Amino acid sequence: MKVTIKDIAKELGLAVSTVSRALNGSYGVHPNTIEQVKKKAKELGYIPNLGAQQMAGKSSQLIGIFFPEFDIEGVNPDFFELLPSIQEVLREGGKDVIIFPVKLADYRNNLLTEWVRKRNLEGCIFLPGITREDNILREAQSINIPAVNFGKVVGDKCSAIGSNSREGGRMITELLIRNGHKIIGFINGPDHLFICKERYAGFYEVLQENGITHNTSQVIHGNFNGKSGEDAAIRLINENPDLTAIVCANDLMAMGAISALAGKGAKVPADVSVTGFDGLYYTAYMNPPLTTVNHSSERIGTKAAEMLLELLNDRHGYHHTVTPILIERKSVSDIRQ
Amino acid sequence: MKVTIKDIAKELGLAVSTVSRALNGSYGVHPNTIEQVKKKAKELGYIPNLGAQQMAGKSSQLIGIFFPEFDIEGVNPDFFELLPSIQEVLREGGKDVIIFPVKLADYRNNLLTEWVRKRNLEGCIFLPGITREDNILREAQSINIPAVNFGKVVGDKCSAIGSNSREGGRMITELLIRNGHKIIGFINGPDHLFICKERYAGFYEVLQENGITHNTSQVIHGNFNGKSGEDAAIRLINENPDLTAIVCANDLMAMGAISALAGKGAKVPADVSVTGFDGLYYTAYMNPPLTTVNHSSERIGTKAAEMLLELLNDRHGYHHTVTPILIERKSVSDIRQ
């Protein structure tokens, strides 16, 4: 049932080494032999055993994709928006993908090492939410495995890709200001995340530049899911009744915010404008369609995978930044007199 | 750098076989030895090489998850809603997950066999969208690999899980009729899918039972994405101006439909009621929040993974059906006089 090169060799009266070489395209095999071997291999339905190849020193062609354990609601937008393009590029490069959700909170030392070695991973991609502060990234560096992450370059065999979050924060804020908004709330994500700091920094900069003051009651930290957006929005408008716009650090929270506002009878964008961040597919179909900042998951995912492939070809790691794009839809109103 | 059982054996002056047995808990090893070995293994940072283990006849602990290639938009709700729970259960069972998007359209014979053998997969899960009509499932059967799919049991080592789509179709239609709707459009998914036939069948049954006639111009086939929902909705109301409700065979199309209706100035649910199917996370945050049928991805995913684990323990395959739950939100209006 299971066909090995041995079977091919026997059928053809050759040595296994010859068959192996014929199949791998090593030099020094007669063209006729190669042809025969390939024909016979197909005929018998030979499929190489990667496990054995690995043991004999070849690479596993296996890439691990690591991402923070799925949210309670079972939704991790980054994951599923990024994965398709990553996977596609990797597949073209002949790699397979094995996925590892990681519970960052109780990350145990050496876990990554274990995973990498057990499965003989060739490289890793760390999806957003895993940051330089997490041990897992440091471990990747210390075992020197080619890795791409969505933050900063850590170590030699590492590339990083990121969207210019600060610029994104600026874009959305400038749009709001162009439309006459002056009292603007901000629903941020978890405090410690780099992208959150950056998104807020961009927002704050533009406010400053336009001489708009801004107090801390106008910023609330959620945790990136819909529910937290709801809660934050409610608090925000309760504490700041004169608010005309809310900037959210991701789309999910924006959805929650809009929903909560609707529940309170506030119309978006007539009463309050709301913006998102990410440009998830769904946001086009919201009501109103969400104005948001898109960093094109497809572009980023593709690039990330390409960067890993480069790393695997012994190229040096580097940092790549993509500039986000403002997607103006209907959730922002013009309130200039 | 790379620690093997040989290293442990050498350090301890034992034979590799003893070390192997000590580590695997085979009988016939002195407790003291076991302890020593385990201690030394930890000390040296030993990590078993699964490739080698496999070659020596152990299972790979690798499960392949197969799903239809991601949509152009990069979104495959089934995939990401199901994956978390599947992965979690599998992980607890000590399995790793390798993912395979498959282009059903140009599925080449023996591809599955290749994947399975190359990576020595222990079992497979076929996500929704891969049906009995697809060669890949037949192939799974012919190579007799334990498999769970979301349709029908195919072969001996196969379990199947499904939501009762017909019942779901009934539920949503009954709700509509209770609310006084009589002229109802239906946006279905791809014609050949079993679940689509079923959803429609449930819908049609209830119409019949209530003496409501229904003509073919009231049914349009989309392809499950938002855009197709938009197009279908437009056609539907153009061709049936007196329509008061639209049943959609999935949430994504419902989102598109609502969006398109809004674009035409039709209010949901005031002018037209719209229902979805799936119960995606996002639908709670739509405006209006979508009334839909939920088959609880979490429950299904968990169950699917458990079924595979059972199969792996040599239990027989079987079929499991979950009954969907109606989620009434705000996208259906009561139009009874």
Added chain:
DNA sequence: CTTTTTACTGTAAGTGCTTACATTAATAAG
């Protein structure tokens, strides 16, 4: 026509691990 090259193929070792079988030492039975 002998010697050197070249082209192809075979031999064998090694990869990390498991396991059937053989060996030895310790214990129980006679």
Added chain:
DNA sequence: CTTATTAATGTAAGCACTTACAGTAAAAAG
């Protein structure tokens, strides 16, 4: 005390493959 048991460990083969090295026959050079 010898012999049969048993417990613990070692030996070695095998898993599917790669690759350095060796061998052989044919072609080129002398």
